[in-house]
Amino acid sequence: MNKFWMSVIGIIAGIIAISNLGSIIGLALSGVIIYIGVHYYLKSVSTAAKIWWGFVAAVGALSAVSNVPAIIGVLAIGVLWYIYKNWNGEPVSAPAKNDPFTNFEKQWAKLNK
Known part of the structure; x- marks a missing residue:
């Protein structure tokens, strides 16, 4: 893809991202409300507290559903x-995981050389 089309697609994506910024923030706040509700629901002991925090989590879930355009x-x-x-040709890849078994295999291969 040449730089002209990348810039056109980038401008369009930037306009879409800016226009959905409010719903992205709303979705993030809804996620925080759901997290708080579930966290305190699991920590609460009394039935009344469980009902209250379940209600808070349900309100957060309904708020998250209303912010679907944020996707x-x-x-x-x-x-x-x-x-x-991709602008300068950098490879797009997932970050390397620090897997101890993979590192062990690499070190073992170095030792056996």
Whole structure:
């Protein structure tokens, strides 16, 4: 993909991301409300507290459902990240995991040389 089309797609994705910024923030706040509700629901002992924190989590879930357009904004941000990485030809890859078994295999191969 040449730089002209990357810039056109980047501009479109940026407009979409900015226009959905409010719903992205709303979705993030809804996630925080759900997290708080579930966290305190699991820690509460009395039935009344469990009902209250379950209600808080349910309100957060309903709020998250109403912010579904934020998914389009998050996808647009992903497209912007992809274009940013590919602008100068950088490879787009997942971060390397620090797996002890993989590191052991690499070190064992070095020792056996």
